[in-house]
Amino acid sequence: MSDAKFNKLLDYETLKQQFGDDEDKAQTSSTTSALVFNPEERLFDHSTQETKKPGLTGSRLRSYAFAVLTRKEYSKAELIEKLALYADNRDEVLKLVDELSKENYQSDQRVAEIMLSSQKRKGKGPNQIKMKLKNKKIDASLIADELKETNWVQQAYELKVKKYGTDVSKDPKIKAKQIRFLMYRGFEMDAIIKAISRKPNDFE
Template identity: 65%
Template sequence: MFHSEKIEKPKTLTGSRLRSYAFALLTRRDYSQAELIAKLNLYAINPDEVSHLVEELAQQNYQSDQRVAELTLASQIRKGKGLQRIKQVLKAKQLDAELITEELQDVDWLEQAYQLKVKKFGEEVTHDPKIKARQIRFLQYRGFDMDVIMKTIARTSEE
């Protein structure tokens, strides 16, 4: 057998064993509904049973897309990510677009970008084009919008 061949795992989970596996997954970390369905379908015999189970878990608040969105947003902000990068991560979790928009609107992106710039480059506003370009690239890579970046690199500590 070659290494590139995928070994199909037998789908054996139903009923209480499927429910136990779902709880085991959710005790380790929060999953979006789409992620949890995909994970459970790897081992479940009946995809309809998985859909009903995930719906039930969401109704009982064991699974919450809202919580996933909040935790992901907080985590990404701690990592110094900007609006565009965070949107990508949230979309990858297949969360509702309205939920994503709701979570992102309360964040002060200018302040986030400024704190990141100060941490990396200090408070000084530079007039050296090479350093400015480096700051712009750094913040762009992190996912900040250009208007936020330009305000950030021109901002003094008194503002």
């Protein structure tokens, strides 16, 4: 497949005109909207009693796949299920997604890296990040190095300070509360103990 063909399909403005955009839908009249092809709106045809799929195939399925990918990154498993809702043939979806993955238009690696960065900003530990990757059917080994290189003690300590302050409590009940809080956030016990025992002037 030539780059020119992909570039043409990746022209977001063209795709937006073909498929519509959420904001544009709110602004266009019902007459105009009726002329815009939108698989998600056609998923349910209220003119009949049975639910109908748009039955996308070939270039229309391919174009819809690119329209989806221009809006956000999807894991391979997520993209398959997304496209299968509107496709006529699941085997065609599997073949298309494999092709998009090989051409790097879809990447589990990118999704994993984006998730790692996002979850760390939210104060989530490695266990919760791995669980979220598993839910998206992404192999955590894709970011094994990044997980290993992250200073999880520092991450847990900063979260503990934000929630409980810098004091190192000797009260078993308070310590237990802090441990539960950090465990819920997905940190491992070794990092938790070091974090709640760490004083402001301590350096590793």
